[in-house]
Amino acid sequence: MTHRFAAVDLGASSGRVVVGTFSGGSLGLEVVHRFANDPVRAGGVLHWDILGLYKGVLDGLAKAGPVDGIGIDSWAVDYGFLDSSGALLGNPVHYRDARTDGIADRVPDLYEISGLQTLPFNTVYQLLAAAGTPQYAAASTMLMIPDLLAYWLTGEIGAEYTNASTTGLLDVRTGEWAWGLISDLGLRPEHFPAIRRPGDLIGHFEGTPVVAVGSHDTASAVVAVPADQEDFAYVSSGTWSLVGLELDRPVLTAASREANFTNEGGVDGTVRYLRNVMGLWPLQECMREWGSPDISDLLKAAAEEPAFGAVVDLDDPVFLPPGGMSARIRTAAGLPQDASHPAITRCILDSLALAQRRAVRQARELAGRDPRVVHLVGGGARNELLCRLTADATGLPVLAGPVEATALGNVLVQARAAGVVEGSLPAMRALVRQTQQITRYEPRGGDGPWRAAAERVGR
Numbered sequence: 001m002t003h004r005f006a007a008v009d010l011g012a013s014s015g016r017v018v019v020g021t022f023s024g025g026s027l028g029l030e031v032v033h034r035f036a037n038d039p040v041r042a043g044g045v046l047h048w049d050i051l052g053l054y055k056g057v058l059d060g061l062a063k064a065g066p067v068d069g070i071g072i073d074s075w076a077v078d079y080g081f082l083d084s085s086g087a088l089l090g091n092p093v094h095y096r097d098a099r100t101d102g103i104a105d106r107v108p109d110l111y112e113i114s115g116l117q118t119l120p121f122n123t124v125y126q127l128l129a130a131a132g133t134p135q136y137a138a139a140s141t142m143l144m145i146p147d148l149l150a151y152w153l154t155g156e157i158g159a160e161y162t163n164a165s166t167t168g169l170l171d172v173r174t175g176e177w178a179w180g181l182i183s184d185l186g187l188r189p190e191h192f193p194a195i196r197r198p199g200d201l202i203g204h205f206e207g208t209p210v211v212a213v214g215s216h217d218t219a220s221a222v223v224a225v226p227a228d229q230e231d232f233a234y235v236s237s238g239t240w241s242l243v244g245l246e247l248d249r250p251v252l253t254a255a256s257r258e259a260n261f262t263n264e265g266g267v268d269g270t271v272r273y274l275r276n277v278m279g280l281w282p283l284q285e286c287m288r289e290w291g292s293p294d295i296s297d298l299l300k301a302a303a304e305e306p307a308f309g310a311v312v313d314l315d316d317p318v319f320l321p322p323g324g325m326s327a328r329i330r331t332a333a334g335l336p337q338d339a340s341h342p343a344i345t346r347c348i349l350d351s352l353a354l355a356q357r358r359a360v361r362q363a364r365e366l367a368g369r370d371p372r373v374v375h376l377v378g379g380g381a382r383n384e385l386l387c388r389l390t391a392d393a394t395g396l397p398v399l400a401g402p403v404e405a406t407a408l409g410n411v412l413v414q415a416r417a418a419g420v421v422e423g424s425l426p427a428m429r430a431l432v433r434q435t436q437q438i439t440r441y442e443p444r445g446g447d448g449p450w451r452a453a454a455e456r457v458g459r
Contacts, residue, residue, distance in 0.1 A: 007411050007414075009217065014036055020411030053149070110181065115252055144167075154204060156203040211413070218242045223428060224406070237377065290326070311354060401438040
C-alpha cells in the first residue's frame with residue numbers, strides 16, 4: 001500500500017509543505033509548496049507574519065491533496081498569546097528583536113532545572129520582557145509557533161515536548177513544566193498548556209489526523225540522521241548550526257553550564273546535547289546584501305581563496321542581528337573595505353567549520369563520548385566546501401545528507417504513529433540510509449592549522 005504524509009516545515013526565512021510517500025519499502029519526498037517567511041518591523045518591533053505563514057500552510061495542504069496525516073515543525077523559542085476566547089493577541093515577536101537585551105543578566109541561573117544554554121532570546125527571557133504589558137495581562141494561553149498553527153487547524157491546545165524544552169521553563173529531568181520555577185519568576189502558570197509527545201494525535205483538519213512530531217525542527221532533523229552506530233556527532237546545518245550528540249540523559253555539570261551547552265528534548269525521550277552555533281546566517285545575510293548571487297559560483301570562488309586568510313568568532317553576538325553583515329564580518333576579521341565576496345565567504349565558512357570543530361570537541365569531552373563520525377544534515381549538506389572544511393576541522397569523516405532531514409523526520413514520526421514503519425529510531429534511520437543520498441568526506445591534513453586558527457579567535 002502507498003501512504004502519504006504532509007510535513008509542514010517552517011524555517012526562519014521560508015516555509016514549505018513536503019509530502020512523504022511510503023510505498024513498498026521506499027520513501028520519497030516531494031516539495032509541493034514553498035512560501036516566504038519575511039519578518040515585519042512595526043512600531044520598532046520585529047514580528048513574524050504569522051497569518052501569512054498560516055496562509056502558506058493552508059495553500060500547501062491544498063496542493064498536497066489527500067494525505068494520511070499532517071505534522072508541523074518550526075524554529076524554536078517563539079510563541080503567540082491567546083486570549084480567553086482563543087483569539088491571537090498580536091503577531092508573535094521575532095527572536096532577533098532587541099526586546100530581550102540584558103534580560104538574561106538579571107535572571108538567576110536556570111541550568112540546574114532546565115539544562116538549557118543561555119541565549120538572549122530563550123522563551124523565558126521573552127516572557128519576562130513581555131510581563132507587565134497589556135498583551136501579557138490579557139493572555140490566557142501561550143502557544144509555541146507549531147502549536148499555534150496546529151491549534152488553528154484543529155482547535156486543540158497543547159505544548160509539544162521538544163519545542164517546549166527550548167523555553168527554559170521545562171524540567172529537563174521530568175520532561176514536564178517546571179512549575180516552581182515558573183512561579184518563582186513571577187510568570188503565570190495558566191499560560192502553559194499540557195505537554196504532548198511526538199506521535200500523539202492532536203486532532204483533525206478536514207478529517208485528516210494532525211499528529212505531534214518533533215515540532216522543534218532540529219528534533220525532527222535528528223530523527224533522520226542516518227546513523228548506523230551509537231557514537232556519532234551531528235550538525236543540523238542551516239541558518240543555525242546545531243552541533244552535538246544524542247544522549248539518553250542530560251549533562252548538568254558545572255563544566256557543561258560554563259561551556260553553554262544545552263540539553264533539549266528529543267524524540268523517544270532522547271536528549272539533544274548541543275550548542276547553537278551561528279550557522280549559515282552570516283552568509284545568508286551577506287548574500288542578501290550582494291543581490292543574491294549564484295551560490296555555486298560563489299562557493300567555487302571561495303574554495304580558491306587562501307585557507308584561514310581571515311577568521312572570526314561566529315559565536316560573537318555582534319553577528320546575531322540582521323543588516324550590515326558584510327561590514328561586521330570585515331571589521332571583525334580585519335579585512336579591507338574592498339574585500340571580495342569570495343574572500344568574505346571563505347572567512348565565514350572557515351570560521352563556521354572552526355566553531356563546529358569546537359562544539360564537537362567540547363561535547364565529546366563534557367559527555368564522555370567518543371564520536372567516530374559527524375553526520376551533517378540539512379541545507380548545509382549541499383555546501384561541499386563547508387562539508388569538506390568540517391571534516392578537516394573535526395578530524396572525523398563527515399557524512400553529508402539528507403538535505404531534507406527535517407521533513408524526513410517529521411513524516412517518519414507520523415508514519416510510525418500510523419503503523420506504517422517500525423517503532424524504533426534505529427529502524428527509522430535504517431530506512432533513511434536505504435532511501436536517501438549520503439556523501440562521505442574524509443578529513444585531510446593535520447590539526448595544526450586549525451589549532452592556530454582557534455588561537456587567533458581566542459578559542
